[in-house]
Amino acid sequence: GDSVTQMEGPVTLSEEAFLTINCTYTATGYPSLFWYVQYPGEGLQLLLKATKADDKGSNKGFEATYRKETTSFHLEKGSVQVSDSAVYFCAWGGNDYKLSFGAGTTVTVRA
Amino acid sequence: DGGITQSPKYLFRKEGQNVTLSCEQNLNHDAMYWYRQDPGQGLRLIYYSQIVNDFQKGDIAEGYSVSREKKESFPLTVTSAQKNPTAFYLCASSIGGGPWTEAFFGQGTRLTVV
Numbered sequence: 767g768d769s770v771t772q773m774e775g776p777v778t779l780s781e782e783a784f785l786t787i788n789c790t791y792t793a794t795g796y797p798s799l800f801w802y803v804q805y806p807g808e809g810l811q812l813l814l815k816a817t818k819a820d821d822k823g824s825n826k827g828f829e830a831t832y833r834k835e836t837t838s839f840h841l842e843k844g845s846v847q848v849s850d851s852a853v854y855f856c857a858w859g860g861n862d863y864k865l866s867f868g869a870g871t872t873v874t875v876r877a
Numbered sequence: 878d879g880g881i882t883q884s885p886k887y888l889f890r891k892e893g894q895n896v897t898l899s900c901e902q903n904l905n906h907d908a909m910y911w912y913r914q915d916p917g918q919g920l921r922l923i924y925y926s927q928i929v930n931d932f933q934k935g936d937i938a939e940g941y942s943v944s945r946e947k948k949e950s951f952p953l954t955v956t957s958a959q960k961n962p963t964a965f966y967l968c969a970s971s972i973g974g975g976p977w978t979e980a981f982f983g984q985g986t987r988l989t990v991v
Contacts, residue, residue: 800979809883809967809982810920855919864935865910865969865980869919 769793772856772868779846779875787841787871789830789856797858799823799832799839804853804870813841813854846875879904883968883983890955890962890990898953898986900968908973909951910980913937914965923966926951927973955988963990 773788791797798817802810814823819834828843839856856868881902890896902909908927912920922935926945940959945951951970955962965987969980 802982807985809881809984810969811982812979815979859980864922864925865971867912867920869917 770856770858770866770868772854773871774869776872776874779873781847781875781877782845783875785841785843785846785850785873787854787856787873789839789841789868791837791839791856791858793837793858793860795860796834797860799830800857800859800865801828801830801839801841802855802857802867804855806852810855846873848875848877851875881968881970881981881983883966883986885986886984888986888988890988892990893957895954895956896988898955898966898968898988900951900953900983901949902951902968902970902981903949904970904981905948906970906972906981907948908971909945910969910971911935911941911943911951911953912967912969914967914985920967923953962988964988 770791800815801813803813804810814825816823816832822831830839830841851874853870853872855870857865859865884899910925911923914920921937923941924943926932929948932943932945942954965985967985968983971980
């Protein structure tokens with residue numbers, strides 16, 4: 767069935783390190799893809815999105831490219847900060863009004 | 878400011894009691910959703926509503942009920958039939974009408990059964 771698989775955590779990095787969180791999806795058709803971020807004790811906030819193949823979403827130094835050929839939407843940031851410590855969720859939405867989420871990846875950035 | 882408001886932020890319930898979680902939005906969105914979040918399991922869809930007076934079961938609807946009498950409101954009742962209700966509950970809304978553009982989330986309600 768349709769699903770999202772993202773890299774398991776937790777991930778611990780030093781400030782200014784490079785961050786990659788892998789996300790792959792299995793879906794029929796051409797879903798829209800999203801990365802959401804959740805800070806401790808809060809709801810989810812949209813970080814970036816891409817609605818068609820080869821689109822690149824970007825925000826706050828994070829980037830992800832919709833790769834149809836590899837069914838992937840990996841999240842990257844070149845230089846992380848302590849304030850980037852959060853849980854990151856990959857998600858996809860099709861035409862059936864359901865937004866499907868990955869399990870989440872906890873990222874901790876140390877000063 | 879437009880947004881989604883969930884209340885209360887923390888809720889304690891005794892076993893065998895029903896409890897209702899509030900979700901209100903002033904974004905004029907047609908679609909609203911309830912998700913449950915457990916550690917290491919991501920978000921799972923409980924119920925969703927595409928329009929007033931209509932709603933559908935998600936992946937884990939057993940032990941939950943909802944209503945959608947107003948466009949702005951989508952309350953979730955956790956009934957005594959829910960075997961393991963302790964969790965973080967998130968409400969979301971979107972413009973609706975597919976395909977997906979973006980979902981906006983509330984701050985969540987943490988329910989603990991004592």
